Amino acid sequence: MLNADAIHMDWGTGKTAPVKKANRLKATRLGSAIVHDYWSDLFSAKERGKKVVWYNGTYIPPFFHAHDLAWVHGEAWSAYLAARHVEGDAQSAGESRGYDRELCSYARTHIGQALMDKKDLQDGKIDPQSAKGIAISQLPLPDMIVNAYPYCSSGQQWDEMIYRLFDKRVPIFHVNVPMLWGGRKDAAYLSGSEMDEKIGYVSRQLRAMTDFLVENTGRKYDWDRLSEVMAFIKKSAELRLEAMDMCTATPSPASFFDWIVSIAHVNFMPGTQRLVDFFEAMKAEIAERVANGEGAVPQEKYRFFFDGMMNWNKVGWLAEKFAANNACVVAGRYTHMSFWQEPQAIDLADPVAGMAHNYLACPNNSGAPYMIGEIDRLCEKFKIDGMVMHVSRTCRGMTNSQHLIVDSARRHGRAALFFEGDVADESFYKDELLNTRLEAMIESLDSKRIMAA
Numbered sequence: 001m002l003n004a005d006a007i008h009m010d011w012g013t014g015k016t017a018p019v020k021k022a023n024r025l026k027a028t029r030l031g032s033a034i035v036h037d038y039w040s041d042l043f044s045a046k047e048r049g050k051k052v053v054w055y056n057g058t059y060i061p062p063f064f065h066a067h068d069l070a071w072v073h074g075e076a077w078s079a080y081l082a083a084r085h086v087e088g089d090a091q092s093a094g095e096s097r098g099y100d101r102e103l104c105s106y107a108r109t110h111i112g113q114a115l116m117d118k119k120d121l122q123d124g125k126i127d128p129q130s131a132k133g134i135a136i137s138q139l140p141l142p143d144m145i146v147n148a149y150p151y152c153s154s155g156q157q158w159d160e161m162i163y164r165l166f167d168k169r170v171p172i173f174h175v176n177v178p179m180l181w182g183g184r185k186d187a188a189y190l191s192g193s194e195m196d197e198k199i200g201y202v203s204r205q206l207r208a209m210t211d212f213l214v215e216n217t218g219r220k221y222d223w224d225r226l227s228e229v230m231a232f233i234k235k236s237a238e239l240r241l242e243a244m245d246m247c248t249a250t251p252s253p254a255s256f257f258d259w260i261v262s263i264a265h266v267n268f269m270p271g272t273q274r275l276v277d278f279f280e281a282m283k284a285e286i287a288e289r290v291a292n293g294e295g296a297v298p299q300e301k302y303r304f305f306f307d308g309m310m311n312w313n314k315v316g317w318l319a320e321k322f323a324a325n326n327a328c329v330v331a332g333r334y335t336h337m338s339f340w341q342e343p344q345a346i347d348l349a350d351p352v353a354g355m356a357h358n359y360l361a362c363p364n365n366s367g368a369p370y371m372i373g374e375i376d377r378l379c380e381k382f383k384i385d386g387m388v389m390h391v392s393r394t395c396r397g398m399t400n401s402q403h404l405i406v407d408s409a410r411r412h413g414r415a416a417l418f419f420e421g422d423v424a425d426e427s428f429y430k431d432e433l434l435n436t437r438l439e440a441m442i443e444s445l446d447s448k449r450i451m452a453a
Contacts, residue, residue: 055072304330306335308332
């Protein structure tokens with residue numbers, strides 16, 4: 001078993017080697033500024049007279065943006081707290097309310113934060129000027145709640161709990177995003193009569209959701225503005241997918257970790273020219289790296305696929321761990337199969353059906369044969385050597401099919417490892433477990449290459 005420093009060892013020679021740093025994209029700094037400004041604007045939304053909607057689930061903010069609302073994504077807020085290592089108090093508040101540690105840590109953190117905010121407002125006990133006080137009390141409380149969660153039963157109940165915490169006085173609306181079973185004779189990936197019917201079903205709910213927004217704001221819905229917002233989103237999505245395609249190059253010019261830190265931008269950032277500029281900058285930098293033969297991992301030797309949700313406490317840590325071993329995590333299910341993956345389906349003159357199409361395209365929302373087939377296709381496209389399966393302890397939605405995914409990967413000659421962690425609860429991560437299994441997988445890949453030579 002490796003000691004604490006072993007991740008810096010060249011396992012091919014057994015000699016200690018200099019730590020190789022992940023070569024992150026410089027354009028991500030532009031993205032960080034966008035995220036910073038989003039949160040700053042959100043924290044002052046009430047002062048500027050804006051109504052605030054809390055939501056969970058799929059990427060529906062363009063509907064809120066077009067109606068001049070401020071929006072809070074519960075998962076993003078939990079990740080925000082976790083990335084700053086100030087999630088503990090919120091999680092403790094949730095647990096003291098009776099929510100088990102095995103419950104989704106996103107939900108546990110968000111519900112706990114809501115509990116704390118409500119209690120703080122009632123009792124005035126927390127110091128609003130302290131670091132923790134600022135982190136947990138600056139979030140504006142909701143004027144409305146929208147739940148639009150595909151596939152995850154915890155997510156579908158999450159906002160119901162928030163609704164009850166606010167004494168059922170905050171209006172709530174549910175959008176049902178149904179599973180695509182793919183059982184009909186004409187079913188194919190994202191096509192066929194089942195898909196067409198589900199697009200119509202979700203589209204009707206999305207239009208009803210705009211009626212809900214109108215009812216709770218007293219303003220007419222601006223469909224032209226929705227088209228304007230979606231024009232920026234569609235262009236950004238196209239640029240992102242084009243840039244991802246360039247990572248078939250060897251060495252890969254960007255890694256999964258570059259894409260994971262830009263998830264917020266395709267998930268819930270405002271659809272503006274600034275978003276387009278960001279993805280143009282990413283694409284330009286990636287194109288330049290391809291031309292120069294520059295890799296996200298300077299001495300790329302192994303190419304991996306990351307499956308599972310991200311452990312937001314460990315993004316930089318994991319990026320360095322794999323890079324230190326000449327392993328580039330090139331693609332992942334969360335980054336490469338979600339979030340506006342089908343921009344060509346969006347008709348800007350009437351974008352709702354195309355938006356519904358994209359919401360249904362969430363990989364976990366499809367039957368396992370289709371989802372696994374798409375993962376295998378991505379692995380083939382990006383020339384993947386091995387699968388890194390992050391078993392997110394409290395995210396059942398992303399872990400349920402992982403053994404089936406690995407079975408298929410091994411049939412295609414790919415290695416695989418599992419390691420435990422979590423999306424927002426750092427206590428579930430076991431570094432020594434990942435070290436041991438990563439070492440074993442790399443040794444296996446080396447042996448396979450020697451035998452093939």
